[in-house]
Amino acid sequence: MAANFWTSSHCKKLLEQEDIAHVSPIDQNRGLTTEDAKIIKVHLSNYIRKLAQHAKVRQRVVATAIAYFRRIYTRKSFSEYDPRLVAPTCLYLASKAEESTVQAKLLHYYMKNFGTAPDEKVFRYEIKDVLEMEMRLLEALDYYLVIYHPYRPLVQLLQDAGLTELIQTTWALVNDSYGTDLILMYPPYVIALACIYIGCILKEKDARTWFEELRVDMNVIKNIAMEILDFYDNYRQIPEERVHAAFIKLPPRS
Amino acid sequence: MAELSTTSGRYIKGVTLGEGTYGVVFKALDTLTNRTVAVKKIRLGKYKEGVHVTALREIKLLKELHDPNIIELIDVYPHKRNLNLVFEFMESDLEAVIKDRNIVLSSADIKSYMQMTLKGLAQCHKKWVLHRDLKPNNLLIATDGQLKLADFGLARILGSPDRNFTHQVFARWYRAPELLFGSKQYGAGVDIWAAGCIFAELMLRRPFLQGSSDIDQLGKIFAAFGTPRESQWPDMTSLPDYVEYQYCPAPPLRSLFPMASEDALDILLRMLTFDPKSRITAQQALEHRYFLIEPAPTRPVLLPRPPTRPEGKSKPAEVASPAAPIVLSPPNKARRVTLFPGGAGGDVHSSGRVDTGYPFPSRDASGGTVPGETPSDHGEIPMSVDMRTTAGQAIPPRPTLNSTDRSYLKRKLDMDLAVSHYQEEQQI
């Protein structure tokens, strides 16, 4: 798949930080800040994960769904695309695109039972809304649906480095990297390397020579590592009031 | 492009070209480019499951595949509650060519059609896409004579989560023996088998192996190539639906294709090899002597083809043949054995697994985890790092980290001690 990723639409669509951090004018007018946007994305990425656990889909589907979700908001506003509906719809679309379909009915059942706090009562979407949103999301994604993830390169790289005992730690780090927009910015194997880098520090493994032999830009790896650590630091646990403060700026459901 | 396409009126609808399983195809004029296009209108269910997965599959894969021998998906746009796929307009298809009695196909023509088919396939396989529905009517022919693979509604990316693929793919006559024996972990070889059948069909001008049932299909295959011996195809007996067939020797291939050259017979035999592991790959086939020596493949523009796209086509009736060998043992469906366990995780041609985005050669593929299998599949991997168990430990000195980095990281990790109980709920 080496040739595969490099020629994929995912690779061609990798974005720079500036493309991601900006808040659309319509959202700005509602007082939404970059920080609010970040919090909404973390909160709803967690929500996608929660729904997915109930629906018992594979991690790959979750990862694809979150990548769709994050990619959509590099192009669309929260005001026009209510993230509380977009998030479950991304899971629905990803489940189909990754060939493990979750029935709309079932998804809707979980949506009803596990709201997107803090105002879950207000936002009760129906199946019909999900299916309508599916079409809008396909268009927003410009119909590009293939996403590559760091999981497979991670397994291979760990084997290559002789560090398979780090699989648990690094796998979990990869999961948590979806709390950031990294998947939209870097090739998956680079994210995997950054997770191995953190894993080595945590578990006191010296993989210095191995990293040197790879001849990757260690500054890039370190930057990604810092971004992941920043997530643990500031976004792993967001106070409920802070989440609420961000969501309250979204328009009420029309 | 997406914005433009939503403004209705870009396409002026023309006549209906045909109807498929999940939609109608009509001819249209793209006013933006002045090109004639084919618009496939996908019927959506009654607000039950949204966009049909076959349509989604076709869109997803064609957005990644760009090749002169793969149909171009020009645009996709929603219209009312339907999704419309815009393809380049294709004048004809290979089935129409094969069936047209006014057309004489020279060996150079056949070579040209085969080369284009294999080029399209090689591109798919390079991108880990299996077509899985190769047959003459899915090989469309453009106005300039280029043959293009179409109908990706059954196609799959190798290594999709559902690693056990269904064997209910391909029209029966083009189905590889491993599929007929119920294999669920097949690879690119299934497409090559179908291409081999198409090659034979181009020479014979009728479908080569016309089985009337799966059992009969295998019978037809064995009647043509002999019942395979264990040494020829070691994995055969462990396939899920394996049944023993009465031994039947192979007639000389030459007797079935009296007009074919030695090289043509050789490449045909390599494409129709029983063991998918020994079957030739699309890339290897393109480098086969058959394509190197005379006659050179006919230039696509000069290929003979039917004057216009016929409106309705019907399949030839399936013919039962009495000459096929008979089944000796009853189907044994209880035996479920995984083909290709463990190894060769990076070979598209050997198994239903996928490689990684990792650009370096792996030194050791024999680690604890089977390539292509995610640890999460075993439910033993936490979804999130528990920093509490590790953060208290000192960070080892690592020359790749300078001291500033180190203290920064350490500070970060120490702070994480305060992080609480989030990850428990994330366990699978």
Ligand SMILES: Nc1ncnc2c1ncn2[C@@H]1O[C@H](COP(=O)(O)OP(=O)(O)OP(=O)(O)O)[C@@H](O)[C@H]1O
């Ligand atoms: N790009 C195209 N240009 C011209 N005609 C086309 C094009 N694509 C499809 N058609 C015509 O439309 C018909 C329907 O195509 P479609 O791919 O939907 O289904 P099918 O191949 O006939 O059947 P199935 O869905 O079972 O594969 C085809 O038989 C063909 O005649």
Ligand SMILES: [Mg+2]
């Ligand atoms: Mg077809």
